[in-house]
Amino acid sequence: MLKIENLHANAGDTPILKGLNLEINSGEVHAIMGPNGAGKSTLSHVLSGKPGYTVTEGKVTYQGNDLLDLDPEIRAREGVFLAFQYPVEIPGVSNIYLLKAALNSIRKHQGLDEVDAMDFLTLVKDKIKLLQMDQKFLYRAVNEGFSGGEKKRNEILQAAILEPKLCILDETDSGLDIDALKIVAEGVNSLRSADRSFLMITHYQRLLDYITPDFVHVLADGKIVKSGGPELALELEAKGYQWVEGQAA
Amino acid sequence: MTSHYIAEYEKTADLLPGQSIAWLKALRADALTHFSENGFPSLREEEWRYTNVSAIEKKLFLPQLTAQTAETDDAFFNDYRLEGALTVVLINGRYSKQHSSLEGLDEDISVLSMTDALAQNPDLIEQYLSKAVSIEEHSFVAFNAAWFSDGLFIHIPAKKVVDKPIQLLHVVTQGDCLSTIRNILVVDEMAEVNVIETFVGVDNAYLTASVTEVFVAQNACLTLHKMQIEGDKAYHFGGTYVKQARNARFNHHNFAFGGLLARNDMHTDLDTASECDLNGLYLGIKRQHIDNHTRINHLKPHAISRELYKGVLNQRSRGVFQGMVYVAEDAQKTDSAMNNRNLLLSNDAEADTKPQLEIYADDVKCAHGVTVGQLEEKSIFYLQARCIDEETARNMLTFAFANEMVDKVKLDGLREKLLEQLLKRFPQVSVDKAWL
Numbered sequence: 001m002l003k004i005e006n007l008h009a010n011a012g013d014t015p016i017l018k019g020l021n022l023e024i025n026s027g028e029v030h031a032i033m034g035p036n037g038a039g040k041s042t043l044s045h046v047l048s049g050k051p052g053y054t055v056t057e058g059k060v061t062y063q064g065n066d067l068l069d070l071d072p073e074i075r076a077r078e079g080v081f082l083a084f085q086y087p088v089e090i091p092g093v094s095n096i097y098l099l100k101a102a103l104n105s106i107r108k109h110q111g112l113d114e115v116d117a118m119d120f121l122t123l124v125k126d127k128i129k130l131l132q133m134d135q136k137f138l139y140r141a142v143n144e145g146f147s148g149g150e151k152k153r154n155e156i157l158q159a160a161i162l163e164p165k166l167c168i169l170d171e172t173d174s175g176l177d178i179d180a181l182k183i184v185a186e187g188v189n190s191l192r193s194a195d196r197s198f199l200m201i202t203h204y205q206r207l208l209d210y211i212t213p214d215f216v217h218v219l220a221d222g223k224i225v226k227s228g229g230p231e232l233a234l235e236l237e238a239k240g241y242q243w244v245e246g247q248a249a
Numbered sequence: 250m251t252s253h254y255i256a257e258y259e260k261t262a263d264l265l266p267g268q269s270i271a272w273l274k275a276l277r278a279d280a281l282t283h284f285s286e287n288g289f290p291s292l293r294e295e296e297w298r299y300t301n302v303s304a305i306e307k308k309l310f311l312p313q314l315t316a317q318t319a320e321t322d323d324a325f326f327n328d329y330r331l332e333g334a335l336t337v338v339l340i341n342g343r344y345s346k347q348h349s350s351l352e353g354l355d356e357d358i359s360v361l362s363m364t365d366a367l368a369q370n371p372d373l374i375e376q377y378l379s380k381a382v383s384i385e386e387h388s389f390v391a392f393n394a395a396w397f398s399d400g401l402f403i404h405i406p407a408k409k410v411v412d413k414p415i416q417l418l419h420v421v422t423q424g425d426c427l428s429t430i431r432n433i434l435v436v437d438e439m440a441e442v443n444v445i446e447t448f449v450g451v452d453n454a455y456l457t458a459s460v461t462e463v464f465v466a467q468n469a470c471l472t473l474h475k476m477q478i479e480g481d482k483a484y485h486f487g488g489t490y491v492k493q494a495r496n497a498r499f500n501h502h503n504f505a506f507g508g509l510l511a512r513n514d515m516h517t518d519l520d521t522a523s524e525c526d527l528n529g530l531y532l533g534i535k536r537q538h539i540d541n542h543t544r545i546n547h548l549k550p551h552a553i554s555r556e557l558y559k560g561v562l563n564q565r566s567r568g569v570f571q572g573m574v575y576v577a578e579d580a581q582k583t584d585s586a587m588n589n590r591n592l593l594l595s596n597d598a599e600a601d602t603k604p605q606l607e608i609y610a611d612d613v614k615c616a617h618g619v620t621v622g623q624l625e626e627k628s629i630f631y632l633q634a635r636c637i638d639e640e641t642a643r644n645m646l647t648f649a650f651a652n653e654m655v656d657k658v659k660l661d662g663l664r665e666k667l668l669e670q671l672l673k674r675f676p677q678v679s680v681d682k683a684w685l
Contacts, residue, residue, distance in 0.1 A: 048634055049633070050630050071639075072630065073633045076633065076634055076636040081634075082634050084631065084634070087631070088628050088630075088631035090632070090646070091650070091653055092648070092649025092650060092651075092656070093645055093646075093649045098635060101635075101645075102635040102637065105637060106636055162635075162636070
């Protein structure tokens with residue numbers, strides 16, 4: 001589904017990713033862990049097409065196509081979903097409108113008609129229960145005045161409705177208390193399926209107690225320096241990042 | 250500089266309402282003296298430094314002192330009548346009874362033309378006229394006091410909750426016209442009312458110089474809306490001066506969309522524990538110049554003021570915001586927040602913003618913030634990451650920025666009219682109305 005080969009990318013003029021390789025198959029859940037400044041968020045930004053980054057070398061293939069060649073909205077319509085580390089507040093645009101506009105963009109991209117209003121409402125109400133959110137959130141401006149936990153839940157709600165093929169979770173656990181973390185994790189787990197992959201970026205092992213990954217990778221200084229199964233996360237937690245950084249050197 | 254206006258005044262002074270009332274005659278004379286001595290405001294005055302009114306000075310706009318509204322074609326302003334409201338129409342600065350619709354007005358509420366109010370009860374008018382703003386405020390106020398040809402007097406008695414909004418529809422039907430209006434709104438204790446001031450006019454140049462004095466008594470609540478959609482070449486001066494008594498509440502929704510050059514003054518004096526909420530939206534296109542001047546005077550303790558003015562400026566337009574929050578020594582526990590946010594849509598558009606705080610009390614909470622900028626890239630990217638293309642994202646964000654102010658209006662009919670005007674001014678904003 002996703003193949004990243006020898007990816008080098010700069011943020012502005014600063015090289016951040018320095019030869020990253022990663023392959024994700026359908027249905028797999030990959031966790032990327034790493035110390036601050038390793039390039040975790042840069043990876044999610046480059047994959048989703050955020051402006052401000054330059055890919056200097058390497059390539060990213062998504063479903064057989066060059067992902068980096070696509071505009072951000074096309075990537076999203078093709079099924080790449082980024083759950084933001086810092087979801088943006090959009091005053092004046094209601095949550096439900098954004099959900100509907102996003103879903104219809106995907107349907108149009110797929111050559112389908114716009115979603116029926118009643119079907120849409122049923123779908124949204126069904127998914128919002130899953131995230132244990134109040135219906136009033138639908139009619140509030142996107143993320144405006146939401147707490148940290150509400151924003152993260154809202155990101156997962158969007159994913160639940162848009163049904164992406166590749167879901168990138170950028171530090172979705174940061175800033176969450178344990179109850180909010182459990183709700184978010186349940187939401188993510190309910191989305192797991194054979195044709196949907198996840199790339200979870202996190203600094204802490206805690207999230208992986210609730211969402212068990214198939215693979216864990218350690219990112220340090222712009223490269224994956226170690227890969228393994230879920231047990232790697234525990235080992236990291238116990239030994240600290242210096243352990244892998246030391247190994248890489 | 251002003252002699253041509255003064256010469257005109259002398260010719261028509263006898264036709265102004267209330268000339269037989271001694272105190273009013275004296276007031277008008279003082280005002281004229283003030284105006285002739287000071288002339289129109291100049292860029293040298295701090296409060297006019299961004300707004301050049303010399304074009305008004307060079308022209309001569311003439312008042313219409315004889316009512317000649319019978320043949321007025323009302324088709325062009327009928328669209329602006331608010332459904333379900335009591336509507337009072339002023340044409341070219343004169344009350345037009347035949348165009349007004351006051352059916353269903355409760356008997357204890359007074360809605361009178363200023364001419365009639367002065368004729369019927371000059372002593373009552375004396376209690377209010379020139380009491381919320383003095384002729385020394387600046388020359389347009391003096392000009393207005395000297396020359397007002399009519400206006401409205403509204404009195405809501407104590408404890409009356411008026412269910413229908415009252416609309417003042419100011420219409421200018423002729424080019425070169427001078428429409429000088431003085432309105433007085435009195436909302437007595439515990440009364441509540443919604444009032445809408447709508448300004449519309451022809452496409453030729455004309456001048457509106459309107460002053461509205463507002464008195465909100467103890468525990469009363471007034472929500473005043475101003476929908477300024479003057480013609481493209483119009484000059485507009487509109488001042489609203491408010492006195493709020495103890496616990497009085499005043500909400501203002503100020504939409505400045507029209508005119509070539511528009512200046513809006515919004516001042517309020519807050520007594521103990523009173524509250525004001527000032528909202529403004531100014532939209533500039535082409536070469537429009539829109540100046541907003543607000544002043545909130547916290548004179549007594551525990552009052553709360555909230556202010557948010559937003560500007561969307563396109564093409565070569567220019568928006569000005571000068572906001573003053575004054576806190577007197579006695580006004581402890583003042584809670585005030587002032588914000589001005591400007592969105593520039595073109596490289597040639599300009600926003601000048603100057604928030605000011607003058608605080609003489611020591612136990613107060615006064616916040617202020619200003620932004621001038623373009624759409625935020627992170628917001629555009631967020632929408633793109635949610636499948637929306639960049640152009641649509643920009644349109645959505647622009648519209649949403651402005652619509653936030655329209656959305657605050659609680660009168661459904663008015664909100665729809667505002668929305669129409671908003672979309673008309675930004676046709677590139679292809680917003681799906683279905684979700685609104």
